[in-house]
Amino acid sequence: MPCKKVTGKEIYSFCINSPYYEALLKHVKDKNSDVKKEEKCNILPTSMSSFNNENAKDICQNFKFLYKSFSTSSGGRTSKNDIFTDYDCDFLNYWLNEKLRENFSDDSNYVKEFYEQIKEQDGTVFSDHEELGNYIHVINLDIFENMKYLYDLYDNSRNILNMMRGQDYPEEKKTNKEKAIEVKASEENAIEENAIDENAIDENAIDEKENEKQKSCSDYTEDCSTKYKKAMDKCLNDNDDFYKALKDFKISYNIAVEQETQDLRNSKSSQYFHLPNYDPVLEKQRNIMAGKILSAPLIMSFVIPLLYKYTPFGPFFRAKAKIIKNRWINPDKNESELLILSTDNEDNISENGEYNIGYYSGTNL
Incomplete structure (x- = not known):
C-alpha cells in the first residue's frame, strides 16, 4: 500500500513500529557484505562537497539496502509493489535525517537533495514507489528529538516485554565476544570483496566491546523511565502533539507491559518498572x-x-x-x-x- 500522509500527533505514529524497524536494521547490519555490493553510490552533489565522500557512500548503500529489505524481510509484507505500511516512509525519512544530520547544520534541504542524487544515479531503485520522495525532507530539530524519544521508548517497552516472556532477541543471547567476532568476520568479508586494506579493522574496539555490560531488564526499565520524564519535560513549551503521543505511549505501556502476567526475569521488582506518574x-x-x-x-x-x-x-x-x-x-x-x-x-x-x-x-x- 502507499504510505500515508499524516499531521498532528500522527507524525510520531511510525515510532510505534520501532521494534520492527530495529529488527530490520539488524538484518541490514548482519548483511553488511551484501550492503557493500550496492552500486551507484559514488557521486555527491556539489553543494555537499564538504561531506565526507566515504560516509556518503556508506549511507547511500545502507539506505538502498534498507529500502529493499522491506520487501525481503521475514515479515513478508505483501508484494514487490506493495511493501510499505502506512508509516514506513516516515521511518525511512527519519533514518536518513539521523544519518545526515551529523554532517549538516544549515537550513538547506540536504536530505531531499541527497535522496534526489541517489535517484539520479540509479533511476530504477525507487521506481516502484515514486511517492517516497514526497516524504523525504529535513525534520525540524525539536520534532526530530521528540521522535527519537518516542522511538526509543517503544523499542525499550518491547525489549522489556520480551524479557518478561523469556523471548529475548537472538542478539541478546550472545556474549560480547561472540558479537565482536561476528563484526570482525563481517568486516573481513567486506574488505575482501572491496579490496580494502585489512588494517582497517580496529582490534582495540573489539576488546572494548568484550568488556561492555550486557543490558538487563532493569537497565531497560530505568532507561525507559528516565527518557519518559525527559520527554515529558519537553512538553512544557506548547508541544501539544508530542504530549498527546506520550500519553498514548503511557497507555500502551500500561496495557502491554505493566499488566503482563508473565515475569520470567522478575522485571516487576525493579523500582523503574512502572512509568512515573509525572505530568508537568x-x-x-x-x-x-x-x-x-x-x-x-x-x-x-x-x-x-x-x-x-x-x-x-x-x-x-x-x-x-x-x-x-x-x-x-x-x-x-x-x-x-x-x-x-x-x-x-x-x-x-x-x-x-x-x-x-x-x-x-x-x-x-
Missing part, C-alpha cells in the same frame, strides 16, 4: 488555575477603590452609604419620617374613595 503539563495547568483563583480577591481589592474614586459609580455609592449611615445614627428621625409617609398614604386612599381607616395606636378599642 498538568501540574502547570493546575498552578495557573490556582494562581487565578488566589489572585482574584487581590485584584478586586485594587479595582473597587478605583471604581469608587474615578467613575460615576463613586458618587452613587457614596450617597447610598451616607443614607444608610444616617439611618443607623438617627433611628428616631427615621421613625418619624416613616410615620409621615404612612399618613400621606392613608390620605391618598381616602381621596380615592372607599377606605378611610387609619391605625395609629394599638389602644384605640
